[in-house]
Amino acid sequence: MDRWLEQADLPARVNTLSAVECGEECLPLYCFETGSTKPDAPVVIFTGGVHGVERIGTQVILSFMNTIFNRMDWDESLHSLLKDVRLLFVPLVNPVGMLKRTRSNGNGVDLMRNAPIEAMGKVPFLLGGQRMSSHIPWYRGRKGDPMQRESAALLQLVENVVADSRFVISLDCHSGFGHQDQVWFPYAFTPDPFDDIGEMFALRLLFRRTHPTFSFYLIEPQSRNYTTHGDLWDYVYRETLHKRKGTYLPLTLEMGSWLWVKKNPLQLFNALGVFNPVLPHRHERVLRRHQCLMEFLIRATASYKNWLPHPVDRREWMHQAIEYWY
Template sequence: MQAFIPRPFSSGEFPELDSLLTLIRRAGSMLRSEVVCEVRARGRQLPVHCLELGSTDPNAPAVGFFGGIHGVERIGTQVLLSYMQSLVERLFWDESLLRQLENLRLVFMPLINPGGMLARTRSNPAGVDLMRNAPVDADHGVAFLLGGQRLSRHLPWYRGSADGGLQPEAAAVARVVEQRLQSHSFSLSIDCHSGFGVKDRIWFPYARTREPIACLPEVYALRTMFRATHPYHSIYRFEPQAHQYTTHGDLWDYLYDRSRASNDHLFIPLTLEMGSWLWVKKSPAQLFSQLGMFNPLAPHRHQRILRTHLTFFDFLIRAAISNQRWRPRGAQRDVMMESALSYWYGPQGSLRPATPKT
């Protein structure tokens, strides 16, 4: 086997894209690689890749890994590249992984907004925030600007024009999710972000409303299993995104609601929101760095974050493979719904799952 030394993320004009291309070359024909969209930024034509491993049988479960939607949140892309590197190396020797992939599809879009990352902007090159761009309006008022705005592309959290449709990067994500995840009887996704709060959070829809999602019992089961299986890894707060703030245009709200049009599959979209304020608290000098609010700058912290979340990614894969064993059904599901409503929405549990708004 050829020796492989991963490139550090700290060199070159675009180290994440360089690392991704190196990974693709390293994996060769074992990894299916496709450029699903191209964007132009700073005089360069940049690819948006979709990478895949494993089975395409619709009866096999599928897990999608997404990152780099916001160009300044480089750590999300780096965490996924770190995980992909581990998987690619295991392809060369790990019989258990090869067996898993016979009945599992893994889909990766680790660098969704390369134009924003190259230019060090949250938005894409058109000035649009890709996580405010979906045709979904929040039920109630949202925080000024943060909740998504159509005032100007020069202000943050710009949704794009009302009749502009999805931006090319967001449309590519939607195509990949609908064709490569929601085509399976069961699928999960995790989208990696950073920048909110001091704690790492696992968010799930909705962002547009405080009403619960229909698959709340399944999310509650996942949370319960993760905490029981990894009691010393309880770093995450699982919660609906709307518990923190509501927004217009959330892409995962949109894709989740669309998936509910059909009853023959279950799609659970999760978001990993890494709590970068803690990194700033520990190293206040980060505030003076252009990317410091969203990325760990201390080398030891950076390395720790690159390995910390791999446990959760592995958990998601095992949960997807074993979904028939743990998904609550019948009366058990009703009990799980009551527990989940009580846990996230108070003892009265007065709110009930929302109907799709597509």
Template sequence: MAAERLPAPPPAGPPGDLPLLDEVRHLAGISGGLAQLRTVCEVHTGGRRFAVPVVTLGNPDAAAPAVGFFGGVHGLERIGAEVVVAGLRQLVQRLRWDDGLHGLLAGVRVVFMPLVNPGGLWRGTRANPQGVDLMRNAPVDCAGRALPLIGGQRIGPTLPWYRGPAGAPMAPEAQALCEVVRQELHSHRVALAVDCHSGFGLTDRLWFPFAHTARPVPQLPEWLALARLLDDSLLHHRYVFEPQSRQYLAHGDLWDHLVLQAPAERLFLPLTLEMGSWLWVRKNPRQVFSRRGIFNPLIAHRQQRVLRRHLGLLDFLLRAAYSHRRWLPAAHERDALREAALDRWYRGTGAQA
């Protein structure tokens, strides 16, 4: 007997609404009670009010591993939110028939936060409605030479990459993301995360902290083990796996802040996916005349291709979290892996070992 078809998603609302937000609510509602939806903060802009939603599934026990999927931190980069919503959609659809997935969710906590910055998404801006770039908003100052402007600035919100006022609390959206990480990921013994963005370049990159310093993170052996697992598992993938500091240094990175805050007895490994948006512009040069087109695929079949490519990454991270005991290095392996990681990513780049 064929599986029952899922109800259709709700129709798009009137202009100015966020269909992606409607879909998140819809997917949580048709999960058969397996997905819990909550609002972690609200954003007010242009006379409208938008929820910042979080959907959680799986085992909340702190002894179980966890994985988090984040998107929409920069409102202009709609494709990041769409990748995370597509990951949630795929998981909910598979729950109808996939006994293996049900078994997996019994052993792992899964967190989706696909629209961190709904106000920026609605306005079509990188920053939130107050002009704050959420990825430059954490209380972390660059230990080296940050790129001018791009690395974060406090001249004012009329320029991009604004950090927010010195000494002020983080923006509500940034605080909400940090609180979700503390509650849902820092509380677990092992946790992975990926934050989906699009940016300049022709290559899809997976960045791990740090962004504020060229010094290697203490978790370097674990990062190399995960990079090798990715190479062995997603054959012919196109990701460049590297520390963000190899590209540029920046102030206020949220993931640097959360790595520094993670409890010492926990292992927290967050990645930032930077999709190479120049690929889309190169194939459709007219996109460069659209602000949204610089950071998002505007042609339907290219968007579908992007979603297919990165859904494999989300599934890989889910399974890597669940199966962490099979690939995380043992204590006696860490020194050799650290040396190999320094050779791969840092030596000859001016970083301090």
């Protein structure tokens, strides 16, 4: 990121969303912004590094940014695409966690369990979020405390965007759960469907139809895997529900890291091996594997008017989605 920031002709505007203390230092949360400056333009937000040990999420985003920035030098079709859509990249949401090699942030809080939202019904022990100790993973923070600075910065960013834009997608890149790459959408706190479920079903159909050979992504609500307290994207989605102009689909890419461990069990002895591909060829494969999905999300967002369910048909789409997923 620093290398890009030094460039005089960086094809992006850079904002510092927030900064977090780490010893004597202050580490910034950078947001790189490119594409349309029209306030109501549709927006894609790419985020990564919410969990400090999941370095691959940040690397996937940096690698994709590299592709986009380099194409800007020569690819006229990209310039014409970016007239219709704005891209926001926050590659590293939890810089202290990544520096210290911890899942949590500098205060020992898991940013994915920190939002003020309680799960309905039982959650898995510890994994679903706990308030016992910051020395145990999945710590939610003290009850009643304000949200951590990193989570609050993301909420603020989405709030600003959805207030003007008619269509917004966010993709938050994680790793460490399952044998398969999964694309999750809300909710995590309840097994009930979220309001934009019909639109989500339409996006899934569009992707399946356009890229049938990318069938390795399992696309489903997070609650089908497990429910949690304090999910950041549940909270961001619900907080912005009545403040926004149009559709907002918060997606999480959960890269199936158990597959990398299965193929190379020795990496269990590497501190970060449970969450990241270790062998160079596999690392490179993961970096390129998700570029098609990210490119698809940009194109689907730029042309959302051509596939998003018409308000008249919304109920029918919701019905189909509920039949399929619930």
